[in-house]
Each structure stands twice: as C-alpha cells, then as structure tokens.
Amino acid sequence: MADTAATGDERVKEIPAWRRALIRPELGGICGAVLVFAFFLLTAFDSGMFAPQGIMNWTIVSAQFMIIAVGACLLMIAGEFDLSVGSMIGFAGMMIAVFGVVLGWPMWMAILITFALCLAIGAINGFIVIKTGLPSFIVTLAFLFILRGFTIYIPQTIESKTIIGGIRDAAEGDWLAPIFGGKIGQGLFQWMGDVGMIETFTRGNRAGQPVIDGLPMLVVWAIILIVFGHVLLTRTRFGNWIFASGGDAEAARNSGVPVNKVKVLMFMFTAFCATVFALCQVMEFGSAGADRGLLKEFEAIIAVVIGGALLTGGYGSVIGAALGALIFGVVQQGLFFAGVESSLFRVFLGVILLGAVVLNTYIRRMITGER
Amino acid sequence: MNSRTEHAPIIRMKNIEKHFGSVIALAGVSVDVYPGECHCLLGDNGAGKSTFIKTMSGVHQPTKGEIIFEGAPMHFDDPRDAIAAGIATVHQHLAMIPLMSVSRNFFMGNEPTKKRFGIPFFDHEYADRVTMEEMRKMGINLRGPDQAVGTLSGGERQTVAISRAVHFGAKVLILDEPTSALGVRQTSNVLATIDRVRKQDIAVVFITHNVRHAMAVGDRFTVLNRGQTLGTAQRGQITPDELQDMMAGGQELATLEGSLGGTV
Numbered sequence: 001m002a003d004t005a006a007t008g009d010e011r012v013k014e015i016p017a018w019r020r021a022l023i024r025p026e027l028g029g030i031c032g033a034v035l036v037f038a039f040f041l042l043t044a045f046d047s048g049m050f051a052p053q054g055i056m057n058w059t060i061v062s063a064q065f066m067i068i069a070v071g072a073c074l075l076m077i078a079g080e081f082d083l084s085v086g087s088m089i090g091f092a093g094m095m096i097a098v099f100g101v102v103l104g105w106p107m108w109m110a111i112l113i114t115f116a117l118c119l120a121i122g123a124i125n126g127f128i129v130i131k132t133g134l135p136s137f138i139v140t141l142a143f144l145f146i147l148r149g150f151t152i153y154i155p156q157t158i159e160s161k162t163i164i165g166g167i168r169d170a171a172e173g174d175w176l177a178p179i180f181g182g183k184i185g186q187g188l189f190q191w192m193g194d195v196g197m198i199e200t201f202t203r204g205n206r207a208g209q210p211v212i213d214g215l216p217m218l219v220v221w222a223i224i225l226i227v228f229g230h231v232l233l234t235r236t237r238f239g240n241w242i243f244a245s246g247g248d249a250e251a252a253r254n255s256g257v258p259v260n261k262v263k264v265l266m267f268m269f270t271a272f273c274a275t276v277f278a279l280c281q282v283m284e285f286g287s288a289g290a291d292r293g294l295l296k297e298f299e300a301i302i303a304v305v306i307g308g309a310l311l312t313g314g315y316g317s318v319i320g321a322a323l324g325a326l327i328f329g330v331v332q333q334g335l336f337f338a339g340v341e342s343s344l345f346r347v348f349l350g351v352i353l354l355g356a357v358v359l360n361t362y363i364r365r366m367i368t369g370e371r
Numbered sequence: 372m373n374s375r376t377e378h379a380p381i382i383r384m385k386n387i388e389k390h391f392g393s394v395i396a397l398a399g400v401s402v403d404v405y406p407g408e409c410h411c412l413l414g415d416n417g418a419g420k421s422t423f424i425k426t427m428s429g430v431h432q433p434t435k436g437e438i439i440f441e442g443a444p445m446h447f448d449d450p451r452d453a454i455a456a457g458i459a460t461v462h463q464h465l466a467m468i469p470l471m472s473v474s475r476n477f478f479m480g481n482e483p484t485k486k487r488f489g490i491p492f493f494d495h496e497y498a499d500r501v502t503m504e505e506m507r508k509m510g511i512n513l514r515g516p517d518q519a520v521g522t523l524s525g526g527e528r529q530t531v532a533i534s535r536a537v538h539f540g541a542k543v544l545i546l547d548e549p550t551s552a553l554g555v556r557q558t559s560n561v562l563a564t565i566d567r568v569r570k571q572d573i574a575v576v577f578i579t580h581n582v583r584h585a586m587a588v589g590d591r592f593t594v595l596n597r598g599q600t601l602g603t604a605q606r607g608q609i610t611p612d613e614l615q616d617m618m619a620g621g622q623e624l625a626t627l628e629g630s631l632g633g634t635v
C-alpha cells in the first residue's frame with residue numbers, strides 16, 4: 001500500500017498483450033483483410049484473380065477507394081463528415097472537361113484551377129460548419145445536391161449532353177496530366193515480362209510486351225496519400241490537433257488547439273483527395289460524366305469505419321482506413337471473379353458495416369473504460 | 372510576505388462584465404493579481420468564478436472591461452493567445468480528451484517537436500518521459516504514458532490537468548476547483564505545488580469552496596457574489612469564519628452551523 005512504485009509496476013501487467021493489441025484501431029481492418037484474402041484464395045484461386053492482371057484489377061479498384069478513404073478518415077477523426085465527396089468527384093471531373101476541352105485551356109491550367117476551385121468549396125463546407133455549428137452531415141448533404149446539380153447543369157447547357165469526351169487528346173503532351181493519368185515503372189514490368197515473372201502478349205501488335213505495362217499513377221497516389229496521412233496523424237503536432245478536435249472540440253480549444261483551422265483544413269484535404277480521384281478517373285476514361293462518383297461518399301465512410309475509426313470522431317487510423325478500402329476492392333472484384341451475382345456485394349457491405357460499427361463501439365468502451 | 376506590493380500586478384482585470392444573452396454573469400469585477408501571490412477566488416455556486424477566470428484565460432471575451440497584462444492592454448481572442456502569453460488554466464470541467472493517451476493530452480496544444488529531415492515531428496519520446504515525471508511528482512503512478520485518459524479515475528484526470536498547467540504556466544496559473552475530486556495525499560500535493568510555484572514568482576489564481584484549503588495557501592482572498600466582488604482581503608486580516616460567511620453570500624451560517632454541530 002505504501003510502496004507506490006510497486007503499485008505502478010503491478011498495474012502494467014493488468015492489461016494483457018492481446019487486449020493491448022485489440023485496442024489498436026487497425027485490428028478490425030487487419031482481421032478483415034486476412035479473412036477476405038483467405039476466402040478468395042480458397043474459393044476463387046483459379047479464376048485469374050491472383051494472376052498478375054487480376055491482382056492489378058483489384059489493386060486499382062482498392063486504390064480508388066483508398067484515395068477517398070484517407071481524406072474521409074482524417075476528417076472523421078477531426079469529428080466531421082463530408083457527404084459531398086461523390087458529387088465533388090463528378091464536379092471536379094466535369095470542370096476539367098469544361099476548362100480543358102470546351103474552353104480549350106492547357107490541361108495543366110485546367111487541373112490547377114480545378115484544384116483551386118474544389119479546395120475552395122471544401123473550405124466553404126468547413127467554414128459553414130464551424131461558423132454555424134450545424135452538423136457537417138447536413139451542411140455537406142446540401143453540397144451533395146448543389147455540386148451534383150451543377151455537374152449535370154453545366155455540360156447540358158453548354159454542350160447539351162452529360163458526358164464530355166476528348167480529355168485524353170486535350171491532355172496529350174501536357175506536363176501535369178501524366179501525374180494523374182500516367183504509369184510508372186514500365187521498365188521494371190518489361191523486365192519482369194522478359195524474365196518470365198509475368199506473362200507477355202504472344203500475339204498482336206503488343207506481342208512481347210508484358211500484360212501489365214506499368215503501375216498506374218492512381219495506385220501511386222493512393223500510396224502517397226496513405227503514407228502522408230498516416231505520418232501526419234501519428235507523428236506530427238497537427239495530428240495531435242486532429243485527434244483533439246474530434247475528441248472534444250471544446251476541451252481542445254481550451255487547451256490552445258486551433259480547432260477551427262484544423263477542421264477547415266481537413267475539409268479541404270478531403271476535397272483534395274476527391275479531386276485527385278476525379279483527375280485519375282477522367283484521365284483514364286478520357287471523358288467526364290455527370291454521374292461519376294455516385295455514392296462514393298458512403299463507400300469512403302464505410303471503408304473508414306471498417307478501418308476502426310469512430311463515427312463520433314477522435315479515434316481512428318489511416319492504415320485501418322486503407323485496409324478497409326482494400327477489403328472493399330478485393331471483395332467487389334473477387335465476387336466478380338468468383339462469378340457471384342454482383343448485387344450480393346451490397347449485402348456484404350451492409351453486413352460488414354454493421355459488424356465493424358459494433359466492434360468499434362466495443363473497442364471504444366474498452367479504451368475509455370466507459371462505465 | 373508583502374513583497375508583492377513592490378511588484379506591479381502581472382494581470383489587472385478592470386471592471387470586467389460578461390453577459391450571456393440576458394444573463395449577467397459578471398457585473399463589473401476588478402481583481403489584480405501579483406506575481407508570486409496565491410490569489411484565492413471564492414464564492415457560492417453560480418457566483419461567476421468560472422466565468423471570470425475564463426475571461427482571463429481567453430475562453431470568453433469580456434462584454435465590457437479591460438484586461439491589463441504586464442502593464443499593457445491585452446485582448447485574448449482565444450485560449451491560444453492566453454497560453455502563449457504564459458497563462459495556463461485548469462478548468463473546472465477538465466480540458467481532457469478521454470480517447471487520447473495521457474501524454475498526448477498533456478502536450479495538447481503545446482506539442483514538443485523534433486526536426487528530422489527539416490520536418491518538425493511530434494517528439495513522442497520527450498512527451499512520454501516528461502508526462503511520467505510530472506505525474507510521479509504529483510503522486511500518481513501511471514501504467515504508461517500511452518494509457519488513455521478515459522481509463523483514469525476522476526482524481527487522476529484532475530492531477531494530469533494540474534500538472535499540465537503547472538508545466539506550462541510560465542507566468543500565471545489558474546486553478547478552478549482543482550482539488551474537488553482529489554484524495555488526501557494528492558490534495559496536499561496540489562497545495563504544496565501551489566506554494567512551490569508561487570515561490571518561483573508565478574501568480575496563482577485558486578478557486579475553491581474549501582476554506583481550509585484557501586487559508587492554507589492563499590495570500591489574498593476575493594469573494595464573488597452574484598457577479599460582483601464583495602471585496603478582497605489580505606491574509607491575516609480575515610478569520611476563516613468571516614471568510615466562510617462571506618462565501619455564503621454574506622449570510623450568517625451560524626444557525627446552520629449550530630444545527631450541524633459546527634462541522635461546516
């Protein structure tokens with residue numbers, strides 16, 4: 001009783017290692033990813049899902065989810081939601097088409113202006129939320145409709161159609177566009193093809209070329225954003241501010257955390273991620289469509305929740321969100337490879353979302369010792 | 372003990388008024404705080420003590436009145452300004468985030484950084500070490516610096532908040548009922564800490580409902596009642612009983628005291 005130092009030591013042993021591991025936010029994501037891979041390795045191994053092209057297929061789909069999940073993750077940890085992500089994707093793509101194709105501006109200029117525009121809209125979202133104190137859910141729901149409306153209205157008024165093509169031609173030779181639409185590592189993949197690590201085309205005008213000719217920039221962006229988001233969140237003072245702002249804005253403010261600044265910047269970061277997504281997409285498709293990005297905001301939020309973040313803010317992990325996105329991508333494409341009716345994907349989504357939320361609530365009780 | 376009169380006050384609150392809509396929480400309160408003194412702020416529930424110190428720490432902006440900090444008029448837009456000026460506060464409702472670790476909470480808003488590749492990273496190692504040291508000084512043994520604040524007891528949380536404020540309160544330390552949830556040993560630790568801090572020429576503003584705690588460390592006592600000051604008394608000029616009566620809003624506690632056998 002009197003020896004306090006000993007009490008301290010005794011207490012260290014009260015939390016067993018497994019429990020410590022369990023309160024890591026990534027745990028759900030790690031288990032989910034292992035399960036999902038195990039499942040498809042057993043059921044769909046010879047469907048081509050784990051051949052180079054198959055891997056590239058679900059990697060790209062997962063990377064798409066990852067890009068928007070990183071933004072949604074940091075924003076959710078900062079205590080806010082952005083439901084306008086999907087509309088922002090459609091809007092950003094359409095703006096590229098309007099500036100770069102309809103108005104004929106150089107592609108780099110179209111890209112930079114689109115970024116500026118989307119970041120400004122993200123900032124407006126944030127300002128409205130912090131100034132009015134309204135839930136971000138409702139503010140960004142408004143922007144979901146506003147942006148989607150403009151995305152349909154603008155091309156219809158100026159071109160009388162809802163899809164604008166010709167982006168790939170307009171981007172030809174541009175210095176900035178390949179950062180979103182290009183590929184890297186062609187040499188490496190050619191070498192892998194030459195030594196027989198991956199298959200090469202045997203016929204046609206691409207004979208001798210590997211079946212995968214490079215790593216799409218989309219995947220590179222996903223990796224960059226994940227690393228950036230993870231380091232920012234866990235290794236910088238700004239990361240501490242993100243946790244604090246979402247954990248308890250009032251307490252954070254009283255301790256000198258610039259909560260408003262943090263929240264506005266996170267709205268802008270989410271808009272940035274949505275714009276990156278949109279740019280990679282239009283560069284790949286060569287066109288912008290008014291219906292692009294539909295439901296993406298929910299998919300991003302689900303990936304983040306699967307990754308262990310709390311809907312109430314203040315807790316979560318970028319790595320977890322990335323794993324959530326990976327689960328998403330693997331299951332969506334895996335069901336396709338396994339020949340399962342794709343509507344079952346939604347059933348899966350609903351089930352896994354529910355499971356993740358229940359698990360997260362349990363974990364939160366454990367951390368906070370909620371009584 | 373009269374050394375403080377040789378100093379200029381570090382912070383002068385002049386005729387501070389604070390209105391919340393139609394509620395007048397403060398109706399012109401003036402208090403000077405000197406370096407090296409422990410200024411006790413006393414008064415009934417709802418007297419306006421917390422509101423008053425919140426204007427001092429930048430949480431509220433006064434509706435009327437002036438704050439003179441180190442001889443110059445000062446306007447704190449938010450708590451960050453006050454903290455930067457060297458004013459640290461332990462709020463009655465603690466500014467702690469349950470989901471975050473003790474060390475992340477301890478340095479919240481004041482994160483130590485270490486440059487690597489020119490980028491300032493959060494120095495977790497330093498933060499963990501200092502947190503453990505400071506908590507040990509206050510008589511609390513943490514399981515670890517990464518323990519979530521949510522798992523701490525109320526008193527342990529209060530101790531984290533106090534040691535954090537002591538660590539960062541370079542010039543003024545404001546404690547709003549810091550001992551309300553503390554055990555005997557932790558309370559005497561806090562009172563000893565107030566005494567130690569005061570000797571380093573830091574000004575302490577100490578809110579309490581406990582006359583014995585106030586008398587133990589206070590140099591001057593200001594009693595608030597319904598948003599106004601009932602006056603400031605020097606140590607030695609007032610007896611604990613007089614103080615107690617003033618705290619109750621000037622009403623006689625004698626009758627109540629009698630019926631409770633003098634235990635109040």
Ligand SMILES: Nc1ncnc2c1ncn2[C@@H]1O[C@H](COP(=O)(O)OP(=O)(O)OP(=O)(O)O)[C@@H](O)[C@H]1O
Binds near residue numbers: 391394396420421422
């Ligand atoms: N944000 C606010 N909005 C409206 N009224 C407020 C607000 N903050 C305080 N008040 C009112 O101001 C008055 C003073 O409150 P305050 O918290 O300063 O009292 P206190 O002296 O700290 O009391 P206690 O001893 O119970 O902590 C109360 O009547 C309270 O209702």
Ligand SMILES: [Mg+2]
Binds near residue numbers: 420421422463547
């Ligand atoms: Mg109070």
